[in-house]
Amino acid sequence: MSTLKNPSVYIQDITKWLESAGGFIHSAVEIVHSNDATGYSLQVRKNHYVPEGSRIASCPSSLTMSVLSMERAENMWPENFLSFFSQSPEVLTRFFLMEQFLIAEDSFWHPYIRMLPQPEDDALDTPMFYSPEDCVWISGTNLEGTRKVRLEQWKQEYQKAVDLLSSSDVARYELLRENWRELYLWAATILTSRCFSSNAFALDNREPVPDSRIDTKDQRLPFTSLSSAIFPVLLPVLDFGNHDPSAGVYWKMQGSSYSFIVNDTLESGKEICISYDNKGNEELIMGYGFSLFNNPKDAFRLLLRSAATSQSLTKARSMQHQMQQQQSQPLHNPSTQHVPDEPPTSKHTSSKACITPPSSQNPDMFLLYPLDDPTSFFTTNQPLVDTFSILAANARELRSLTITPTRTYIPSPPSPPTHNRLVLSTLLLSELLHKQSAITTHTPLLPPCPTTTRQFHAARYRRSQLHILASNIAALRAILRGAARTPTTRLLHLEDILAKSDILANDDGLAADTGVQQPQRRANPLRAAVHQILGTRSPRRIHASGHADLVFTLWLCGAWLRRRDGAPLAALLGRWLGCLERAYGVPPLVEARSLAGDDSHDDDDEDEDERENAVIAASYLVVVKAVAETETETETGLQGEGYADGRWGAGLLGWGVRGVRGEGVVLPGEGEGEEEFVLFVGEW
Numbered sequence: 001m002s003t004l005k006n007p008s009v010y011i012q013d014i015t016k017w018l019e020s021a022g023g024f025i026h027s028a029v030e031i032v033h034s035n036d037a038t039g040y041s042l043q044v045r046k047n048h049y050v051p052e053g054s055r056i057a058s059c060p061s062s063l064t065m066s067v068l069s070m071e072r073a074e075n076m077w078p079e080n081f082l083s084f085f086s087q088s089p090e091v092l093t094r095f096f097l098m099e100q101f102l103i104a105e106d107s108f109w110h111p112y113i114r115m116l117p118q119p120e121d122d123a124l125d126t127p128m129f130y131s132p133e134d135c136v137w138i139s140g141t142n143l144e145g146t147r148k149v150r151l152e153q154w155k156q157e158y159q160k161a162v163d164l165l166s167s168s169d170v171a172r173y174e175l176l177r178e179n180w181r182e183l184y185l186w187a188a189t190i191l192t193s194r195c196f197s198s199n200a201f202a203l204d205n206r207e208p209v210p211d212s213r214i215d216t217k218d219q220r221l222p223f224t225s226l227s228s229a230i231f232p233v234l235l236p237v238l239d240f241g242n243h244d245p246s247a248g249v250y251w252k253m254q255g256s257s258y259s260f261i262v263n264d265t266l267e268s269g270k271e272i273c274i275s276y277d278n279k280g281n282e283e284l285i286m287g288y289g290f291s292l293f294n295n296p297k298d299a300f301r302l303l304l305r306s307a308a309t310s311q312s313l314t315k316a317r318s319m320q321h322q323m324q325q326q327q328s329q330p331l332h333n334p335s336t337q338h339v340p341d342e343p344p345t346s347k348h349t350s351s352k353a354c355i356t357p358p359s360s361q362n363p364d365m366f367l368l369y370p371l372d373d374p375t376s377f378f379t380t381n382q383p384l385v386d387t388f389s390i391l392a393a394n395a396r397e398l399r400s401l402t403i404t405p406t407r408t409y410i411p412s413p414p415s416p417p418t419h420n421r422l423v424l425s426t427l428l429l430s431e432l433l434h435k436q437s438a439i440t441t442h443t444p445l446l447p448p449c450p451t452t453t454r455q456f457h458a459a460r461y462r463r464s465q466l467h468i469l470a471s472n473i474a475a476l477r478a479i480l481r482g483a484a485r486t487p488t489t490r491l492l493h494l495e496d497i498l499a500k501s502d503i504l505a506n507d508d509g510l511a512a513d514t515g516v517q518q519p520q521r522r523a524n525p526l527r528a529a530v531h532q533i534l535g536t537r538s539p540r541r542i543h544a545s546g547h548a549d550l551v552f553t554l555w556l557c558g559a560w561l562r563r564r565d566g567a568p569l570a571a572l573l574g575r576w577l578g579c580l581e582r583a584y585g586v587p588p589l590v591e592a593r594s595l596a597g598d599d600s601h602d603d604d605d606e607d608e609d610e611r612e613n614a615v616i617a618a619s620y621l622v623v624v625k626a627v628a629e630t631e632t633e634t635e636t637g638l639q640g641e642g643y644a645d646g647r648w649g650a651g652l653l654g655w656g657v658r659g660v661r662g663e664g665v666v667l668p669g670e671g672e673g674e675e676e677f678v679l680f681v682g683e684w
Contacts, residue, residue, distance in 0.1 A: 007033035010115050011040075017063075017111040018237055022257065024058040026050060029272065031240060039123070040115055040240045042272040050266040056249070057237055058259040065100075065109060065234040066198065067092045078168035081161065089231035091157050094187040095165075097234075101187070112236040116194075119186040125289030125454050126189055128154075137450065137458035139442035141465055142301050143282055150286075158184040193288045194239040195232035243288065244273035245297075280367075281461045291457040299367035300468040302431070304387065312398055313390045316408045317363065324405050368432075370468045374475035378414065378421075381472075385409075385424065392423035394662040395609070396583040396684075417483035419680045422491075422665050429476040430668045430675075436469045480667065489682035490572065491665065494539035494548060497555045498527055504559055504569060526555055529627050529643065548677040549660055553620060556679075557656040560587060561647060576681045583684075584658050588651030613661070617654035624648050 011031045018025065025031070028048035033040050042057070044050055067089035070077055077092075085091045100107040107113060117123040127138065127147040138144045235258055241249070248263035249272065266272060276284070280298040281291040292298075366384040371377060378385050386409035390401065393410050397420045402411055412418045439462065450459045484491045496503050502524040530551055531537050542548055563569055563577050628644040660679065667676045 007040075010111070014111040014115060014237065018059070021063050022060045023063065023237070024055065024257070024259070025237070026054060026056050029056055031237070038242070039117065041242055042237075042240050044266045044268055044270045044272065046268050048268055050262055050272075052262060052265045054262055055254075056260040056262055056272055058254060058257040059235045059238050061256045061258070063109075063112070063236050064258075065093070065097065065112075065236070067096070067231050069093075070096050078165060080168065081164040084164055085161065088157070090188075090191060091161060093232055094184060094191060095161060097187040097190060098183045101183075109236070112234075116190055117186075119182040124186070124189050124193075125457070126193065127286060127458075128185055128189055129289075130454060130458075133447075134452065134454045134458060136442070136445055136447075137455050137462055139445065140439040141462060143286060143458075143461065146282075146286055154184060154188050191232045191234070195234055196239075197230060198233050199230045238274075241272060241274035243276045243284070243290075245275055245278065245292070247273040247275045249274050281457075281464055285457055285461055289454070289457070291460045293460070295464070298464050298468070299369050300435070300465055300472075302366045302368055302384070302435070303362070304364040304366070304391075304431075310391050312393065312401075313387065313408075316390055316401060316403055320403050320405065320408045323403065327405050368468055368472050371471040371475050374471075374478045377472065377475040377479065384428070388424035388428055389420055392420055392427055394419070394423075396662060416486050416488045416682065417479075418684070419663055419665070419682065422480065422483055422680055425476050425479050426666055426668060429473060429480070430666075432469055432473050432476070433668055436466065436473065439466060439469075488572070489680070491667075492552075492679040492681055493676070494542055494551060497551070498524065498530060498537055498539065500524055500527070502526075504562055504573065526551075526558065529554065532627055532630070533623050543676060549657075549664065550620060550623070552660045552664065552677070552679050553653065553656040554624075556659050557587075557648070557652050560652075560656075561645070572681060572683075575683055579682075579684055580659050580663070584655060584662065587655035589647040589649065613654050613657045614650070616657050617650050620653045620657070621648075621650055624653070 011033065015025060015031065028045050028050050029042055030045050031040055032043050050056065070082075070092060082092065097113075100109050101113055101119070104110060104114075122129075127135075127143060128151060130138070130147070135144070135147075138147070238251075238258060238260060241247075241260070249260050250263065252259050252261050260272075260274065262272070276288065278297045279287075281295050282299075282301060284295075285291055364387070366381070366387070368381065368384070371380060386407055389410035389412060390398075390408065393401070397410050400411055402409055410420050412421045450456045483489060492503075500523065527537055530542075533550075534542060534545065534547055536542065539548075542551060559569070559573065560577055560580075563574060569577075624643045628642070628648070663680050665678050665680050667678055669675055
């Protein structure tokens with residue numbers, strides 16, 4: 001806010017302007033100008049108090065500024081301009097505010113507009129006004145991307161609007177074209193930071209905005225019927241209230257005026273605040289330019305760009321949408337903030353809200369909150385977990401897909417850990433590690449500490465985002481550590497299956513049954529074959545070369561042959577192989593193209609997977625035959641372990657490929673590219 005010569009004169013003028021139009025300010029309430037940073041606010045006068053239930057202030061509809069105000073203005077707006085932006089009332093309102101600002105004292109709203117932060121001032125602290133030095137503090141964050149998108153959007157809107165206006169009357173709109181940043185950016189920010197949403201005015205069966213100023217015979221405006229529209233509305237004086245999430249103030253329609261009522265008694269000198277709704281710091285900074293310390297609504301906004309490419313998820317959501325339409329239930333993602341379809345009918349908390357049409361809600365946008373208890377991850381983030389359970393599902397798990405009007409998910413018990421839970425945990429962990437790295441990469445570029453108000457709030461936001469990410473990353477890592485070995489599950493690493501001692505026959509944690517006699521420890525025949533094929537037995541080198549799936553496939557096929565031949569196996573491993581047979585069929589022990597027990601495939605996606613599996617299996621078969629040519633019976637020792645065995649064909653290898661791809665898990669490492677492929681062994 002610029003330094004005013006006499007703020008008290010402005011306060012006196014707007015008070016007279018308000019009261020002359022039928023507005024009201026409580027006798028114990030005054031408008032004050034604290035400083036240039038905070039601007040104007042409402043507070044209780046010294047030695048006064050405001051009783052509970054009192055009306056603080058009222059603004060008559062005739063003083064509001066919105067798209068409807070354009071009908072009241074003397075100047076006529078070109079029809080091509082009004083028509084083009086008929087579905088964007090916020091753009092029209094911004095230009096109307098710009099025009100009223102430019103005509104200054106000639107504007108009906110001049111007493112109000114001159115008390116707003118002015119375009120030439122450096123008082124607006126949203127990211128739209130950040131300098132390059134300020135932007136460093138949001139580098140890599142969601143706020144950086146949102147800022148860029150919104151700046152470009154506003155610039156394009158302005159340029160299109162000016163083209164339309166200039167073609168109609170160049171002289172009149174010359175001033176509007178001079179500097180988009182100083183005018184349009186200012187007007188757009190005033191609306192996002194001060195406006196109320198018109199849909200809130202539909203409460204108690206009232207019209208959104210009284211239409212006393214609208215001549216329904218004049219059809220120049222295509223939106224003269226706005227009973228169900230959503231558009232920004234400025235309420236002079238009422239918008240002087242600053243934000244307090246716990247503010248005990250609600251609004252009420254009284255005749256044709258909008259009034260604020262207090263729930264509690266307000267003591268002398270107390271600032272009168274309103275709530276801008278339950279917003280996290282990202283939304284507060286983007287819309288208003290400030291943040292809150294320890295904001296309980298602070299969250300990390302996670303957009304799943306990969307979700308849109310998942311055909312399984314798309315089909316599931318389509319089925320859910322059809323189910324909801326049949327039951328007349330709106331599609332709703334519980335984790336996203338949205339404009340409520342049915343506002344409460346009791347007392348309504350006053351709230352300034354950025355307008356978000358219901359059609360713009362993104363089902364792939366989720367909010368992550370900080371976790372104090374790592375074990376609460378799945379319950380705290382259920383919508384996110386539900387979505388990822390489908391993204392992580394293999395063909396076996398998709399058969400249990402559950403769709404209800406409120407949830408679409410793969411069922412998974414909290415314990416013991418399941419393959420689906422582990423894969424969704426690894427996918428989420430990879431996603432969050434990437435988001436974390438995007439922010440921390442810029443840490444060396446940061447100054448020692450913030451030096452401006454904008455930087456202070458940006459730094460607070462940045463710390464909070466990293467804290468939220470760190471707590472959720474820690475929870476996911478704890479989940480994966482806990483699943484590494486339980487009485488009924490095991491994560492097999494390359495180190496396990498390539499150990500000198502054969503894990504197939506030895507009790508290395510795979511046998512959960514007590515009292516079961518274990519076979520004698522013996523050498524691992526897979527080691528020699530892997531070394532011959534890859535020239536190394538080093539798990540690190542095998543992972544780096546991308547051949548972990550080959551090694552696991554050879555191991556799995558050998559394990560199944562051992563089981564078929566009646567050789568002793570660890571108890572858990574034997575039961576798991578039985579589960580694989582039920583899920584993927586019994587391997588065909590002939591040179592067959594069919595890779596599953598069931599040859600009927602009605603799903604094109606499954607057919608594509610089968611073709612891909614066949615290609616992989618064919619490449620593995622070439623490797624197996626090469627090993628078999630150099631293999632002797634004395635080197636293998638047991639039936640089923642020799643690759644010259646005729647049962648090692650495309651059918652068996654294809655089955656192994658399906659099992660490894662279906663039951664494998666990619667564990668993220670501590671750094672970029674440090675992923676590890678493991679095999680989940682369990683029962684279902």
